[in-house]
Amino acid sequence: MHESYDWRADVRTRLAGANLAAEDESDVVEEIGQHLEQQFAELAPRIGAAAAREQLLAHLRDETFEDAAAGKRRRARPSRARVWSSSSLLRDVRHGARSLRRSPATAIAGSAALALGIGLTATMFSIIYGLLIKGLPFDEPSRIAVVKFIDPRQPGVDALVTLGDFAQYRTQQRSFETLGAYASATVNVSGGDRADRVEAARVTGGVLETAGVPPALGRTFGAADADPAAPPAVLLSHSLWRDRFAANPQIVGSSMRVNGLARTIIGVMPPKYEFPYNTRLWLPFQENTAALAVGQGPSVNLVGRLRPAATYDNANAEFAGLAKRFATARPTMNTHMRMVVLPFVRASINPRVYTLLYAMLVAVLLVLLVACANVANLLLDRAAHRTREIGIRTALGASRLAIVRQSLVESGILAAVAAIAGVALAQLGIVLFNRAVPPSSMPLFWMDIRLHPAVLMFAIAVAAVASIVSGLAPAIQSARLDINAILKDESHAASSLRAGRLSRTIVIAEIAVSSAILLASGFITRGIVNLRNIDPGFTTDGILTARMTLATNDSVRQRTFFETLERDLAAHPGITGVYVGNGLPGSGWSPRHLTLEGRAYPRENDHPVVSSLAVTPGFFSTFGVRVTRGRPIDATDHNGSTSVAVVSESFVRRHFRDGDPIGKRIRIGSAQSAPWLTIVGVIPTLVSASFNDPRPAEVLTSFWQEPRFDTGALAVTGNAEASSAATLRKIVASIDPEIPLYATESMTDLMRQPMRFFQIFATLFIVFGVVALVLSSIGLYAVMTFSVSRRVREMGIRLALGATSGNVIRMVFRQAAWQVGIGMAIGFLAGSGLVRVIGAALFQVRPSDPIVTILVAAVLGGTALLACLVPARRATRVDPVMALRTE
Amino acid sequence: MLTDELKKGSAEFLVLSLLEAEARHGYELQKLIESRSKGVLSFNVASLYPLLYRMEDRGWIAGRWVEKTGERRRRFYRLTPAGRAALQAQREGWREFVTAINRVAGARYA
Numbered sequence: 001m002h003e004s005y006d007w008r009a010d011v012r013t014r015l016a017g018a019n020l021a022a023e024d025e026s027d028v029v030e031e032i033g034q035h036l037e038q039q040f041a042e043l044a045p046r047i048g049a050a051a052a053r054e055q056l057l058a059h060l061r062d063e064t065f066e067d068a069a070a071g072k073r074r075r076a077r078p079s080r081a082r083v084w085s086s087s088s089l090l091r092d093v094r095h096g097a098r099s100l101r102r103s104p105a106t107a108i109a110g111s112a113a114l115a116l117g118i119g120l121t122a123t124m125f126s127i128i129y130g131l132l133i134k135g136l137p138f139d140e141p142s143r144i145a146v147v148k149f150i151d152p153r154q155p156g157v158d159a160l161v162t163l164g165d166f167a168q169y170r171t172q173q174r175s176f177e178t179l180g181a182y183a184s185a186t187v188n189v190s191g192g193d194r195a196d197r198v199e200a201a202r203v204t205g206g207v208l209e210t211a212g213v214p215p216a217l218g219r220t221f222g223a224a225d226a227d228p229a230a231p232p233a234v235l236l237s238h239s240l241w242r243d244r245f246a247a248n249p250q251i252v253g254s255s256m257r258v259n260g261l262a263r264t265i266i267g268v269m270p271p272k273y274e275f276p277y278n279t280r281l282w283l284p285f286q287e288n289t290a291a292l293a294v295g296q297g298p299s300v301n302l303v304g305r306l307r308p309a310a311t312y313d314n315a316n317a318e319f320a321g322l323a324k325r326f327a328t329a330r331p332t333m334n335t336h337m338r339m340v341v342l343p344f345v346r347a348s349i350n351p352r353v354y355t356l357l358y359a360m361l362v363a364v365l366l367v368l369l370v371a372c373a374n375v376a377n378l379l380l381d382r383a384a385h386r387t388r389e390i391g392i393r394t395a396l397g398a399s400r401l402a403i404v405r406q407s408l409v410e411s412g413i414l415a416a417v418a419a420i421a422g423v424a425l426a427q428l429g430i431v432l433f434n435r436a437v438p439p440s441s442m443p444l445f446w447m448d449i450r451l452h453p454a455v456l457m458f459a460i461a462v463a464a465v466a467s468i469v470s471g472l473a474p475a476i477q478s479a480r481l482d483i484n485a486i487l488k489d490e491s492h493a494a495s496s497l498r499a500g501r502l503s504r505t506i507v508i509a510e511i512a513v514s515s516a517i518l519l520a521s522g523f524i525t526r527g528i529v530n531l532r533n534i535d536p537g538f539t540t541d542g543i544l545t546a547r548m549t550l551a552t553n554d555s556v557r558q559r560t561f562f563e564t565l566e567r568d569l570a571a572h573p574g575i576t577g578v579y580v581g582n583g584l585p586g587s588g589w590s591p592r593h594l595t596l597e598g599r600a601y602p603r604e605n606d607h608p609v610v611s612s613l614a615v616t617p618g619f620f621s622t623f624g625v626r627v628t629r630g631r632p633i634d635a636t637d638h639n640g641s642t643s644v645a646v647v648s649e650s651f652v653r654r655h656f657r658d659g660d661p662i663g664k665r666i667r668i669g670s671a672q673s674a675p676w677l678t679i680v681g682v683i684p685t686l687v688s689a690s691f692n693d694p695r696p697a698e699v700l701t702s703f704w705q706e707p708r709f710d711t712g713a714l715a716v717t718g719n720a721e722a723s724s725a726a727t728l729r730k731i732v733a734s735i736d737p738e739i740p741l742y743a744t745e746s747m748t749d750l751m752r753q754p755m756r757f758f759q760i761f762a763t764l765f766i767v768f769g770v771v772a773l774v775l776s777s778i779g780l781y782a783v784m785t786f787s788v789s790r791r792v793r794e795m796g797i798r799l800a801l802g803a804t805s806g807n808v809i810r811m812v813f814r815q816a817a818w819q820v821g822i823g824m825a826i827g828f829l830a831g832s833g834l835v836r837v838i839g840a841a842l843f844q845v846r847p848s849d850p851i852v853t854i855l856v857a858a859v860l861g862g863t864a865l866l867a868c869l870v871p872a873r874r875a876t877r878v879d880p881v882m883a884l885r886t887e
Numbered sequence: 888m889l890t891d892e893l894k895k896g897s898a899e900f901l902v903l904s905l906l907e908a909e910a911r912h913g914y915e916l917q918k919l920i921e922s923r924s925k926g927v928l929s930f931n932v933a934s935l936y937p938l939l940y941r942m943e944d945r946g947w948i949a950g951r952w953v954e955k956t957g958e959r960r961r962r963f964y965r966l967t968p969a970g971r972a973a974l975q976a977q978r979e980g981w982r983e984f985v986t987a988i989n990r991v992a993g994a995r996y997a
Contacts, residue, residue, distance in 0.1 A: 031962045032932050035914045039932075062933035071940030 005040065005053060008033035014060050018069035028072055036060070089409070096409040106382055107414065109778070110375040114418030114466055116771055117368030119425025122451075122459040124364045124764075126430055128357050129458075130449035135345055136275070137446055138211045140305075144344040145312070147179075147302035147319060151337055159337050163297030165326065166204070167289045172322055175315035175341070179304035180206025181285070182276055188551050188740055189244070189281070190257045195740035197549065198240060200258070200281040204289060208235075208282070210305045211275045217241075218252035218267025225266075225284040234263040235282040238271040258283065260551035260738065274445035276303055277348070294326045303344065315341040348444065356761060359834065360768075363520065366513045367768050368466060370775045373510045375470035377779050379411060380503055383474050404475040411471025419463035426459065427451055436760050477502055503783055504819055510779045511823025512830065514772035515860050519831030521769035522852040524762040534694070536751060537686040538585055539624035543577075543747035544723045545584050545715045548732065548739055558709035559639075564735050565714065566616060572731060574722025577622040579715040581615040581703045585623060585686050586751045588713060589613055589696065595667035596655060597676065607670050610651065611688060611696040614703040622715050630662045630681030637702035644705070645677035648698035650685040655697065668699060677701060715747065773863055781867035784816055788871040795875045805876035812872040813865075820864040824857060898938055899947075900981065901928070903966065903974040906948060910965035913939060939964060947973050 011029045020028065036056050043052035059065075100107040135141030147169070149159040166181040173179065182203040189196050201207070208220045216238060225233045234256060236245075245251050255262050258281070274280065287297060306315060323339035346354075430449055550558050562580055569578040583590065589611035601607050619625065620632045627646065637644050645666060652661050665676040677699075685695050703709075716723045725744035732741045788795070795808055905911060905919055916939075917930045930938075942948045947970030954960045966974070 027962070028936075030960075031913060032936055034959070034961065035917075035932055035936075038914050039917075056932075059931035059933050062931070064937055065933040067937030068933070068940055071937055071944055 004037075006033075007036040007040070007056075010057065010060060011036070014065065015069055018066070020069055020072055024072045028068065032068075089405075092406055092409045093413065096406065096413050100410060100413060103382065106378050107417075110378045110411075110414040110470075111417040111421065113371040113374045113775055113778075114368075114415055114463070114470070115421035115425060116775070117364075117371030118415075118418055118422025118459055118463055118466065119429060120364045120768060120771065121361075121368050121462050122422060122426035122455055123429030123433065124357075124361050125458050126426060126449050126451060126455040127433060128361060129452060129455055131444065131447050132345060132349065132354065132357065133454075134448065134452065135343075135446065136211070137272070137448070138213060138275075140308075141345075142343060143177075143306045143308070144210055145176075145304060145306055145315065145341050146344055146347045147304070147339065147341050148347060149323075149337055149339055160299040161302060162292070162295055163204075163285065163287060163289055163300050164292030165294050166300055166302055167292050167297075168294050168326060169302070169319070169322055170206070171290075173318060175306055175310040175318050176304040177307045178206045178209040179302060180204050180208075180210060181300035181302050182207045183285075183298055183300050184277060184279070186549060187259050187281065187283075188549060188738065189240075190260070190551075190738045190740075195738050196244065197740045197742040198280050199278050200283060201276060201279040202283045202285050204285045204300075207276065207303055210303055211273070212305070213270060213273055213275070215267040216270040217249070218265070220267055220269075221282070221284045226286060226289070228286045228288060230284075230286060232258075232261055232263040232286070233266045233284060234258055235266055236268045237274060237280040237282075238269055240280045241268045257738075272445065276301070276344075278445060306341075312341055312343070345446070360761065360764065363517050363765065363768050363834070366517055367772045367775070368462065369469070370510045370513050370772045370779075372466050372470040373506045373513075374775050374779045374782075375411060375414060375466075376473050377503060377506050377782055379407060379471060379474040380477060380506075381782065382410075383407065383477065404472075407475030408468065408471040411474075412467040415463045415467030415470070418466070419459060422463065423451065423456065423459050426455070433760075473502060473506070507776075507779050507783050507819050508823040508826070510776035511820055511860070511864070512827035514769070514776040515824045515827030515856065516831035516834055517765075517772045518769040518856045518860060519828055519853065520834045521762070521765040522856045523835045523849065524765050526849065526852050528759055528762045534687055536586065537625070537684050539622075540586075540747040540751055542717055542723075543622065543715050544717075544725070544728070544744065545713060545747055545750060546725070546728050546741045546744040547584075547711065547713045548741050549711045550709065551738055555708050559704075561736060561739075562703075562709055562712055565712075565732065566618070568731050568735065569714065569716060569728075572718075572722055572727065575716050575718035577618060577715075577717035579616060579618040579622040581613060581619060581713055582706065582709070582711060583613050584713045584715060584747070584750065585613065585619075586688060586747070587753070589688050589698065591696075592668050592699075593670040594655070594697075594699070595670060595674075597665040597667070601670065608655070608697070610668070610699050612668050612699045612701060614701045614706045616703045619700070622717055625683050625686070627681040627683050629660075630679070632681055632683075633700060633702045638704040641705075643675045643677045644680045644702055646681040646683055646700040647679055648683055648685045650695045651697035651699060652682055666699070668701065675705075773860070777863045777867040780816065780819070780864055781870070783819075784812065784868045784871040785874075787815065788812060788875045791875075799876075808876045809872045812875055813868055816864060816868040820861065824860060828853065828857075898930075898934075899942060900974075900977045902938065902942065903947065903970055903977065906964055906966045906970070907974060910953075910963040912961045912963050916964070942970070946970075 008029050011032045012025070015025060015028060018025075040049075040052055040056055043055065046052075047055070136144055138144065147161070149161050151159060161181075163181060166179075170179050180203060182201045185200050185202060187198055187200045189198050203221070205221065205223060205226060214220075215235070218235075220235060221233065224230055236251070241247060241251060244256075251265055252267060253264065255264050257263070263283070269282075289297070306312075319339040319341055323337075430451065434449055550561060552558060552561075566578055566580045569575055569580075582588075590613070591609050592612045593607035594610040595601065595607060615633060617632065617634045617637075620627075625632075628649070630646070633644060633646055645668075647661055647666075655661075656664065661679045661682060664679050666679065667674045667676055683698075683700070686698060687694050688696050688698075714728070716728070721727070725741075728744060729741050732739055798808060798811075799805075901920055902916060905916055911919070913935060917935055921929050939948065939950070943950055943964070946967055948964045949967050950962045950964045952960050953963045
């Protein structure tokens with residue numbers, strides 16, 4: 001048997017000066033050692049052990065051997081491409097998944113935090129997408145536009161465009177492929193078993209062509225239908241056809257009564273088609289449109305489809321030019337009015353709602369940021385526990401890039417799991433939102449809130465960004481570790497990393513973001529509560545209301561109807577109070593121009609705007625409104641007697657600041673023909689259910705002194721049986737079966753309605769705030785726990801030297817208080833900015849309201865206190881002897 | 888005996904060719920080159936491993952520790968797609984070289 005040699009030792013000695021990375025060196029030693037061993041085993045029997053050994057050692061001594069080491073050394077610094085190659089990435093994913101499995105708490109907490117963030121973000125985005133971005137469900141919806149005449153000084157108050165204006169614009173413009181005009185109206189349809197109120201649109205040619213949807217049955221309007229002499233036609237929506245005509249396929253050609261006039265049904269539109277707004281029935285404008293001059297004809301809205309080549313900029317420039325030319329034809333129009341062309345959806349949604357929705361998206365992105373911060377903290381924590389592993393890997397030649405990548409891969413795995421859970425959460429959120437805001441309750445028929453592919457893409461993009469945001473800070477931090485320090489003393493390096501500036505900064509950022517969101521949700525909640533608790537100035541309890549529109553144009557017959565109605569209602573047993581008028585307080589005020597006697601108004605828009613309501617004497621008793629000066633409207637104020645008005649205190653403040661309004665004369669409207677009204681009394685300000693102006697200047701006029709009575713509202717009080725919708729309907733039908741009673745609602749519900757939309761969003765905001773609060777307090781808890789556990793020895797020494805547990809608790813709290821304090825200060829500054837954006841005016845709260853600020857600070861402080869309590873108590877329970885023995 | 892220069896130039900070609908069919912470890916490569924060239928070509932650790940490591944660094948071959956049951960762990964080299972392409976190119980070049988040599992050297996006997 002031949003002697004054996006340790007060839008490995010020889011190889012290692014030979015490589016001593018080569019300065020190879022440890023991992024590579026052991027590879028080379030093993031491989032070449034084996035080789036030599038095998039060669040020796042073959043060679044020795046032939047030439048003798050000593051000669052064989054000498055020969056092989058000579059090979060090893062050859063200077064070309066240095067090249068082997070050089071080849072390996074290059075490999076120790078892998079190229080960038082190699083670090084990101086798919087096979088090594090896969091290895092990192094496996095390694096990451098394995099190491100996350102070993103600490104399931106981190107994995108679950110991290111993914112859960114991100115899932116919450118991604119879920120909220122995706123829910124919010126699906127709402128924005130379905131409502132604002134996706135557009136109308138027609139071909140190339142971005143080309144569908146509306147034309148508006150706006151007053152830049154009074155956003156939201158559009159000037160009227162008449163059918164005559166439209167005729168001129170249509171013939172002269174080049175931007176639109178189709179351009180039409182429509183006027184929305186609510187019509188009575190009757191015939192058959194019952195009368196109904198239906199939302200309708202009177203349209204010119206061009207409106208239905210803009211959507212470009214063919215009818216499901218029959219035809220749509222042609223040029224002949226617009227002829228004033230043509231037989232009256234009507235086009236039905238699918239829902240009306242289904243509800244009123246039992247989806248009769250033979251319906252085309254038969255007739256129905258609309259506002260008392262018999263019309264021929266020419267077609268039925270497909271399901272869910274309600275263009276332009278919530279329309280269930282279409283009528284043609286039967287006017288000689290082309291003959292109308294600028295400023296003539298009924299007022300209309302313009303809608304059309306831009307030519308493929310036309311941009312909004314071009315169209316706006318063209319219409320601004322046309323408007324300037326037509327302005328000379330309307331001298332009463334203010335010159336600062338502007339004609340604008342806007343995308344349909346953008347123009348259809350209140351700009352405040354637009355701002356609110358995007359502000360909410362920003363808010364959820366902030367919540368997501370808090371979640372990312374939490375994950376970053378968790379990964380930092382892992383990095384701290386793994387400092388030795390990372391130190392060794394770095395020492396063995398792992399490049400910083402590889403370590404950064406490992407950390408990013410881990411956050412990527414967390415984010416991928418979170419994306420799946422987050423999409424599921426978003427689906428839940430969407431279901432809940434759709435339940436709270438049923439599409440049928442919104443007049444926006446295109447609203448379609450689902451997990452659209454675009455929403456999924458958004459969720460994936462958000463998850464990807466979140467994984468980078470949460471993985472990058474810990475990654476860079478780990479790569480920057482001082483290897484020597486780590487290998488010498490793990491705990492020191494770990495705590496210097498963990499309790500380091502980065503981790504504290506993250507917690508401060510988390511607290512800042514959650515206090516900003518909490519402050520915003522606090523203010524919004526306060527606003528909603530304020531609106532709910534506001535004293536409307538009149539009674540709302542136990543009042544049933546309803547509205548109706550008369551079919552007849554004959555003012556004598558209209559008056560007779562309402563007089564009969566008031567008398568019959570009052571005579572009905574069980575009904576104690578009866579009000580009839582042209583609208584209801586709260587929601588029914590109509591904005592009108594005001595003319596004060598003795599004042600000149602050179603231009604139409606110089607008139608101030610007031611809110612008016614024509615009421616019967618029953619108004620004051622039914623709604624419990626008392627005059628503070630003068631007298632209410634009473635039975636003497638009927639037609640023929642002097643026209644009177646009762647004004648509100650807000651009206652007096654605005655228009656009779658110095659002086660008694662009683663006996664002064666005003667005119668409602670700017671027309672010279674409107675009668676002068678003598679002010680006979682003053683009432684307290686009644687709240688209007690409007691977010692823009694909840695306390696408008698109000699004028700009550702006498703219903704019986706009105707010239708016409710097209711629409712009416714009624715309100716009754718009394719016992720439950722008498723003041724029920726069924727009773728009211730029966731009484732109305734007994735007077736005129738052609739008149740449908742609609743919107744039968746309690747006054748309380750009616751006042752709450754406009755708030756519902758905002759309540760839903762306030763609720764969402766509160767959810768965001770609470771999630772952010774929970775996430776950031778978990779973050780604070782984690783940081784404090786870690787910092788306490790790192791200072792066990794210090795606590796032990798302090799306790800041994802006679803510190804009380806109170807001292808120790810104070811010490812822990814003092815450390816936390818800094819972070820919470822700085823975070824809250826930053827957050828409150830940012831939060832009041834956020835409140836300003838979502839519009840303090842929207843909710844009638846001043847962002848300086850101290851109560852909300854104090855409350856939010858208390859909630860945050862309390863939660864932070866709770867998050868520190870456990871670690872602080874743990875610190876006091878440190879056994880000095882055990883603590884000193886650690887390590 | 889071939890000159891060192893020629894040996895160096897053709898060594899990579901040889902290793903690539905030998906790895907074409909299957910993965911082999913360093914010792915096996917050395918033995919195969921020796922036996923197939925009937926001793927005309929020979930390598931030792933100082934010439935073989937610098938070559939292998941260079942080729943690995945270049946991405947032509949990939950080494951991996953493989954443990955077969957009943958045997959010790961060995962580092963096996965296999966051809967990467969890039970190595971396969973390199974082999975193809977070298978084969979092409981070799982064929983051209985041989986043809987050219989034959990044209991020049993063989994002309995005398997034509």
